[in-house]
Amino acid sequence: MSRLTSEERDLLAPVERAPILERTLEWAAINSGTANLDGLAAMAEKLADAFTALPGKVRLIDPVPVEKVDREGHMRPVVHGRHLVLSVRPQANRRVILTGHMDTVYAKEHPFQTCDWLDEDTLHGPGTADMKGGLSLMLAGLAAYEQSGPSLGYDVLINSDEETGSLSSAPLIAELARGKIAALTYEPALPDGSMARARPGSGNYAAVIHGKSAHAGRNPEDGRNAIVAAGDLALKLAAGRREGLSVNPARIEGGAPNNTVPDLAILHFNLRPRTPELAEVARALIDDAIAAVAAAHDVSIHLTGGVSRPPKPISAETEALYGLVSQAAADLGQAMRWKDTGGVCDGNNIAACGVPVLDTMGALGGAIHSPDEFLLASSLDARARLTALVMHRLDRQGTAL
Known part of the structure; x- marks a missing residue:
């Protein structure tokens, strides 16, 4: 951490793993499969309570109507949970959007419902990497950033339908992305720290x-x-x-x-x-x-x-954001690699709004969307520090990304 300033060291010092891990375990114990409306409501309530630790206003937003073809070939409505939005310093001239999702791919009837430890660093559990660990470390990173005398404004969006395509939250994503200088999305990175670059549509x-x-x-x-x-x-x-x-x-x-x-x-x-x-x-x-x-x-x-x-190509502005995050990770001693991926996420929607986005800011983990899903607990506090440092440097660098 030799390239960190004394101000940055003070900013990062309070970040601890234990409370981030405790929240992750609490949230992973709630089944919030996209179709489990009761579970999503319980998850939204937990998130709303937790994110009130930050300044700003927490709102729960109703989903827009969505229809789907049924087995008889007729269009039928599909219900979704509400989406959480936190707005901090909405009048700031420079603002960022941070996004994540509260839903998982595991239905309430799915046998994979509990967490256990594979070793002292590897937590096996539903939604731990994708992305309840990411939501918990995002909160910790923002809480640390708020102690630095911040001026950057930001919106946090946590939707309830990302795993099925964000159809009921896409207009909200577009609305909140408008005018932002950068976006951070908390999909998991790979265990070796690999981060997503370009994505297809x-x-x-x-x-x-x-x-x-x-x-x-x-x-x-x-x-x-x-x-x-x-x-x-x-x-x-x-x-x-x-x-x-x-x-x-x-x-x-x-x-x-x-x-x-x-x-x-x-x-x-x-x-x-x-x-x-x-x-x-x-x-x-x-x-x-x-x-x-x-x-x-x-x-x-x-x-x-x-x-x-939509497809997510890499723009010059995105390359600049990658450079800022890569430097922050290097200064923290964190491994970071970049690779194109075949997966998609809300980062695609944000990029389509012309906003540079880095969409694998979450915990390190793997085997997502399977009963073998895991996260590396050591990445929780490490990635929370990365969030805090990236926000701090976005704040301090002036008008250019």
């Missing part, structure tokens, strides 16, 4: 295919088989995969009894374009495939969905 779609039913033995020629059409559409979409564009037909629903030509099928698929240009290519691919299949099978196809996570 992501689009989730459902193609609802209506054919015509008929008797499978007496007059199958009078039917229009929606399942066959769905399979053909899946193959055409998969054939469009190319460098920088992945295509994943994921599930076909619908069908009929064995003696009936099925008149309904729903194809669910995901696209991940690396660049905005490839997002346009992907849309043309979908349109062409749907037109060809509809004509070949004499069926109607209604498409729902879209690219909800």
